[in-house]
Amino acid sequence: MISKEHIIKRFVSYVTVDTESDPNSNTTPSTEKQWDLANKLVDELRAIGMQDVSIDKHAYIMATLPSNVDHDVPTIGFISHFDTSPDFTGAHVNPQIIESYDGKDIVLNEAKNIILSPDYFEDLKQYVGQTLITTDGTTLLGADDKAGICEIISAMEYLIKHPEIKHGPIKVGFTPDEEIGRGAHKFDVEKFGADWAYTMDGSQIGELEYENFNAAGAVVKVKGKIVHPGYAKGKLINSMYIATEFINSLPRMETPEHTEGYQGFFHLHNIKGDVEETVLEYIIRDHDKGHFEARKEVMTKLTNELNDQYGYEVIVTEIKDQYFNMLEKIEPVMHIVDIAEEAMKQTGIKPIIKAIRGGTDGAQLSYMGLPCPNIFAGGHNFHGRFEYVPVESMIKATEVICKIAEITAIKA
Known part of the structure; x- marks a missing residue:
């Protein structure tokens, strides 16, 4: 031909x-x-x-x-x-x-x-x-x-x-x-x-x-407070440690390297941070619309829980749908x-x-x-x-x- x-x-x-x-x-x-x-x-x-x-x-x-x-x-x-x-x-x-x-x-x-x-x-x-x-x-x-x-x-x-x-x-x-x-x-x-x-x-x-996947992107901004480390007790808040809490609170096996077929995931694809601010960038994927919405809710709920734990808005999470x-x-x-x-x-x-x-x-x-x-x-x-x-x-x-x-x- x-x-x-x-x-x-x-x-x-x-x-x-x-x-x-x-x-x-x-x-x-x-x-x-x-x-x-x-x-x-x-x-x-x-x-x-x-x-x-x-x-x-x-x-x-x-x-x-x-x-x-x-x-x-x-x-x-x-x-x-x-x-x-x-x-x-x-x-x-x-x-x-x-x-x-x-x-x-x-x-x-x-x-x-x-x-x-x-x-x-x-x-x-x-x-x-x-x-x-x-x-x-x-x-x-x-x-x-x-x-x-x-x-x-x-x-x-x-x-x-x-x-x-x-x-x-x-x-x-x-x-x-x-x-x-x-x-x-x-x-x-x-x-x-x-x-x-x-x-x-x-x-x-x-x-x-x-x-195909339903898809969303999430930007998680974690706020800290920078103080001289020699005088930091009770004052310094390290955003990178709080970001680590957020990362470790999501299901570890629901990531791209552990999923296949119709299984969805959370994927942390970028991280930038210092003591004062850490930014996590995630993509959220799932074929099932109900599971997709539940994944977004997991991130929102986790954000609220950590904010309650620290007593102020230490994390702001913005989630945007990308395609369906x-x-x-x-x-x-x-x-x-x-x-x-x-x-x-x-x-x-x-x-x-x-x-x-x-x-x-x-x-x-x-x-x-x-x-x-x-x-x-x-x-x-x-x-x-x-x-x-x-x-x-x-x-x-x-x-x-x-x-x-x-x-x-x-x-x-």
Whole structure:
């Protein structure tokens, strides 16, 4: 269908453009360098023959592939993000192509002794004999989610070149700042004009997801009092000790390193402090809405208890919801999941239907009126130096996009 060389060339041209987003920025996109790839994608969409290609002042990209059938077909969409995570550098990405992977250790960087090993990353064993694209060990790769963009554009190009494949109207959308939780914030659902869409933002081949965490962020500020330590008895209050009390009062086994599947967690991801003030930053996650609300209440109750214990407002906790489980919005339109599942089966892929232990643009978009399950893009070990993607998985994802379009037209 799509040539391996074509996919590799396109993907490499994307990942070598630095598009790291910045959670501390108030602009959209959060970094100026995201425009470099955004403008490139606009030119490419026009070059392959897409219609109504647009980019707005916040770098949201949209384009249309018109229907090639004479009957009414629902308008479907495919969405990916072009920013990369600030968790690890995306500057000077140097992709390595591993042909016919032999199942052994891959030396990413000999000088620094950085090795991608199947003994630790067991998923590698699935891809023996395939072509892998890896990092050189000094950056992330950017398959999250430039693989998704590559697959969407490649699928649109294929459908344009093969009009014998019948399809209805298709919309594509590319967003900035997904990695910092803002990818859908300024997405114009009405302008996009799709009845439903799919984010191409999952991991291994076969993943099909329509459940995700409910998510909130919590900032816990602990107040202390600084006094000369030689004369501190009965006067000094060390905020770091009180912060430790708060940390140790939360369920220790309900953290990311001890949970899986549908189990939720509290995750302390940042701490800054001195005697006078300590700030804890948490994320709160749970698939079950009731359990999610209970987790927030646990933090609120603990705050109140410590304030009562110390006799004044020693802790202030601010909790903000971030996104919710898309399941509530997908269940009434489960046929859109059925179409994706059928498309995978028709392209020789065993669907892996599971809940996302995270979130995607699709979760927010579903609550904005655009039901949006998530489909695999093929990559592994996102957000770090050990990220890789099998080229064959990217080709299969491209085939799935085309097949979804075809099945939707047939079923209409």
